[in-house]
Amino acid sequence: MSPEIESSRFGEAPFPMGAPLEHNAPAWKRPGQSAADLLQKAQKQLAMVSSSTEGSFLKTGESLMELQSKARQISSQTASISELLLNDNDSLAVLDEIQGAAIQGYQDDEVLSRTEEVEASARAIHTAIQQTDPMVGVFYLLGVKTRVESVQFSGHGESFANLADAVTALSRKIRDVVNASEDSAAVLLAAAADAAMEVRGMARKHQENLGPLIRQTSTELENIKHHQTRLSEAAQKRAQSFDRVSQALGDVVCALQSHDIVRQQIEHVLAALNGIDSSALESPASASVLRIQAAQLSHSKTTFAKSVRQIHESLREIQQNIEEITEDSAEVSSMPGSGERSMAARANANLGGILAILESDQALDDRLLGVAAGIQERVAEISRLIAGLQAIGTDMQHTALNAIFQAAQLGSEGATLRTIADTIRIQAKGADNIYSTLDRQMSSIQTAASALEKAFAARGASADQVSSLRRNIAAVTSRQEQTQRENLSAMELAAELKRQIAETVDGFGMQEECSRLLGDAADLLHHLSGEENLTDHAGLEWITASYTMHSERATHENACGIAPVTDGTLPGQDDNVEFF
Amino acid sequence: MTKTILAVDDSATVRQMVSFTLRDAGYEVVEAINGKDALDKLDKAPSMIITDLNMPTLDGIGFLKQLRTHPNAKYTPVVVLTTESQAEKKQEARAAGATAWIVKPFRPEQLLAVVQKVLG
Numbered sequence: 001m002s003p004e005i006e007s008s009r010f011g012e013a014p015f016p017m018g019a020p021l022e023h024n025a026p027a028w029k030r031p032g033q034s035a036a037d038l039l040q041k042a043q044k045q046l047a048m049v050s051s052s053t054e055g056s057f058l059k060t061g062e063s064l065m066e067l068q069s070k071a072r073q074i075s076s077q078t079a080s081i082s083e084l085l086l087n088d089n090d091s092l093a094v095l096d097e098i099q100g101a102a103i104q105g106y107q108d109d110e111v112l113s114r115t116e117e118v119e120a121s122a123r124a125i126h127t128a129i130q131q132t133d134p135m136v137g138v139f140y141l142l143g144v145k146t147r148v149e150s151v152q153f154s155g156h157g158e159s160f161a162n163l164a165d166a167v168t169a170l171s172r173k174i175r176d177v178v179n180a181s182e183d184s185a186a187v188l189l190a191a192a193a194d195a196a197m198e199v200r201g202m203a204r205k206h207q208e209n210l211g212p213l214i215r216q217t218s219t220e221l222e223n224i225k226h227h228q229t230r231l232s233e234a235a236q237k238r239a240q241s242f243d244r245v246s247q248a249l250g251d252v253v254c255a256l257q258s259h260d261i262v263r264q265q266i267e268h269v270l271a272a273l274n275g276i277d278s279s280a281l282e283s284p285a286s287a288s289v290l291r292i293q294a295a296q297l298s299h300s301k302t303t304f305a306k307s308v309r310q311i312h313e314s315l316r317e318i319q320q321n322i323e324e325i326t327e328d329s330a331e332v333s334s335m336p337g338s339g340e341r342s343m344a345a346r347a348n349a350n351l352g353g354i355l356a357i358l359e360s361d362q363a364l365d366d367r368l369l370g371v372a373a374g375i376q377e378r379v380a381e382i383s384r385l386i387a388g389l390q391a392i393g394t395d396m397q398h399t400a401l402n403a404i405f406q407a408a409q410l411g412s413e414g415a416t417l418r419t420i421a422d423t424i425r426i427q428a429k430g431a432d433n434i435y436s437t438l439d440r441q442m443s444s445i446q447t448a449a450s451a452l453e454k455a456f457a458a459r460g461a462s463a464d465q466v467s468s469l470r471r472n473i474a475a476v477t478s479r480q481e482q483t484q485r486e487n488l489s490a491m492e493l494a495a496e497l498k499r500q501i502a503e504t505v506d507g508f509g510m511q512e513e514c515s516r517l518l519g520d521a522a523d524l525l526h527h528l529s530g531e532e533n534l535t536d537h538a539g540l541e542w543i544t545a546s547y548t549m550h551s552e553r554a555t556h557e558n559a560c561g562i563a564p565v566t567d568g569t570l571p572g573q574d575d576n577v578e579f580f
Numbered sequence: 581m582t583k584t585i586l587a588v589d590d591s592a593t594v595r596q597m598v599s600f601t602l603r604d605a606g607y608e609v610v611e612a613i614n615g616k617d618a619l620d621k622l623d624k625a626p627s628m629i630i631t632d633l634n635m636p637t638l639d640g641i642g643f644l645k646q647l648r649t650h651p652n653a654k655y656t657p658v659v660v661l662t663t664e665s666q667a668e669k670k671q672e673a674r675a676a677g678a679t680a681w682i683v684k685p686f687r688p689e690q691l692l693a694v695v696q697k698v699l700g
Contacts, residue, residue, distance in 0.1 A: 057593040065600045065688060250687045253597065257685030260593045261663055548634040550665040576683035577694060580674045 035281040035528055042521040042528075043273055046297075049514045049521075050266045053259040056511075060504045061256055067500055068249035074493055075242035078235050081486055085232035088479055089225050096221045108203045114452040115192070115199040115368075118375060121445035122192040125382065126185040128438050132178050132389075135431050139171035139396070142424045146403070149417045153410065160406070160417070166399045167424060173392050174431075181385040188378045195371045202361060213354050220347035224476060227335065231483050234332045238490055241321040241328070245497065248317040251310060258307035261549070262518075265300045268546045269293045273525075275542065281528060288540060290529035295559035297522035299551060304518060308511045318501060322494045329491040333484070348473045355466045369456045375449045383442045386435050393432040400425035583699060584608040588618040588631035588643065589661070594684070598630055598661070601688040602695065615643030622652045628699055629653070630691075633662040633669065641669075644676035657698045661686070 146167045150160030272293050276286045403421035407414035540560070547553050585607050587598040599609040610626065612618035615638030618631065629647070633640035640660060647653050657679040664670075665683050673681065680694055 054593060058596060061593060061596055062600050065597065065604070068688065069604045250689065254685045254687055257593075257597070260591060261684060264591070264663065549663045553666075576686060577690060578670070578681045579694075579697070580679055580681070 036278045038524055038528060039278060039281065042524045043270060045517040045521045046266050046270055049517050050263045052514055053263045057256045057260055061253065063500065063504045064249055064253050067497060068246050071242045071246035071249060074490065075239045075246055078242060078490065079239035081483055082232045082235035082239060084479060085228050085235060085483065088476055089228045092221055092225045092476065096218060108206050111455045112199050112203050114448055114455055115196045117448040118445055118452060119192040119196040121441060121448060122189040125438060125441050125445065126189045128434065129181045129185045132431065132434055135427060136175040136178055138427055139174055142420060143168040143171045145420050149420060163399065163403045170392055170396045174389065177385050177389050181382055184378060184382050188375060191371055191375055195368055198364060198368065202364060210354060210357050213350050217347055217350040220350060224347060230335060231332065234328055237328055238325055241325045244321045245318050248314040251314040255307040255310040258303055262300045262304045265296060265552060268552065269296050271546055272543050287529045289543065290525045292543065292556055292559045294522050294525035294529060295555050296552060297518055297525060299555045301515060301518040301522060305515055308515060322498050325490060325494040329487050332487045345477055348470055348477065351466060351470045351473060358466060365456050369453060372449055372453045372456060379442055379446050379449060386438050390432060390435045393428045393435065396428035397425050400428060582606065582608050583627040584610060584624055586610050586612060586618060586621060586626035586629045588612045588615065588629065590614055590632065590635045601691050605692050614638055615640065618643055619646060622650055625652060626656060628695065629656055629658045630661050631658060633660060633664050641672055641676050644673065644678060648677045659694055659698065
């Protein structure tokens, strides 16, 4: 096919012409031809048109319908992809939120704050317990003094010796329990301090490594969303273009049906011409038939010409849309981020980095969780010890009170003993106050340790969320790759459509030539019919019996002067269906 | 189960178009060139019939009337697909038992919409 014809294929210039007629001049202008010869020529021309139009539809109709179906499918699939991409963007927005929440849920701040709280409380407890050390010595001395004084009152016997024993025993208990508490508090403090140091180290590492990764991932997610939106818009546009191609192909198929209708009209004309006595072409009856068939052919030519115009326009529309598809698909292919290492893959890699950090911290978290549990146990132990001290203190106070009463009975002789006993009572009361304060501090550290345990446990959930995030990103990656494949398919299909339509157009046959032949045949029949108006309406029923279309009946009536001209319009596309 | 549609038209181009449109949509299509040919093919038990009116040997109206006495096709829905637009012809087809009426030219998707509406 020459470039000129190739470039004219889609409608700016006529379709490829078939073999030219033997002569270019109108047939009836050639001398020496009889009316019968001319009639025969007209019949041959009409038969050629009829055969050409049927042949072209059979050859091209199925091809066009296949193309239309393919274009419609692609349009539908591409529109679905566009929708999926937009849904992905909604998912990505959720993923971004999850990422933020997951990392926030990592609760470095919470863990650090609770750990330092535990450390501070442990230190306060240790200090407070150390401050009870002097009391041990005081109680021991008081015990000694009590024993010394009680000797003077040996006549009063057992009670004062027992008092001395009681004070001594209680002071020993206090010493033992205080020592145990001190040891336990020291261990508690060491554990809390170690944990706080490790948590501080981890928080610092996260800030240095995790923070940038999180920010980078967030940026990648944003870029992915932006890219997805562009892909979605491009897919939507492509879907619309394919839809227009499908519509235009449908218009071509419809237009070809009009050719088939014209073919049927030509067959009716041929049947009418065959009914004429060719030896009496000048008779009024023959003239009437010829005049009416000329009118029918003129009408058919108008219908045919309209359908040819429709085909031209539709093919132009198809070409335009195919070019749009090709350009848009090429643009999508060249979008940044369309390469092998897509943005989603990079985001996935970043999340992998985040997950690696979280997972490497998991061992430390597990150990610190154990430490927190150990702290809880240690706190419980110290609490028991302190409760024991409080009980001892209470006993000491009762013992001292008894001694005070007994010393009072001795009068002035018992003054020293009374003083000692009172001192014991006051010391015991003071110790009791310290233990109450310690008790409150134990509650506080217990709360902090419990919160610390919860904070550590929450970090495990963050790792799970990040894993889930990675899986979702992988799905996005897969969708992006699918979109790119679909885009390539669309480009290939557009090229294929272009090729197939070009081939199909070749099969349209000599449309322009057919149109000319119809016109020539109409002119020829009109010439043969003469210039007089039709008068012999009565003898024309045999023609009307062959009509199957309203347009044929209307043309007939107009040619006979009964009704106005029709414009060759076939029933509208929107009003040709009726349900009974 | 795939539904079968009987397409009756003396025009090869129309039969081609109807057949392609319906097969593409998943229907099985049996073709007949006129009313008599169509009656001979009723053993295919079509779920629906699409027929032209103006056909040689046995035209559409005649086919419809005989169809409604046939045990296999008494209630089979029939869509008339024709170039005719005369009200009298339409009434005649309706009286003979036609379900719907489509005037050519038609778009493939129009035909499909009618078929899907009739078959449900």
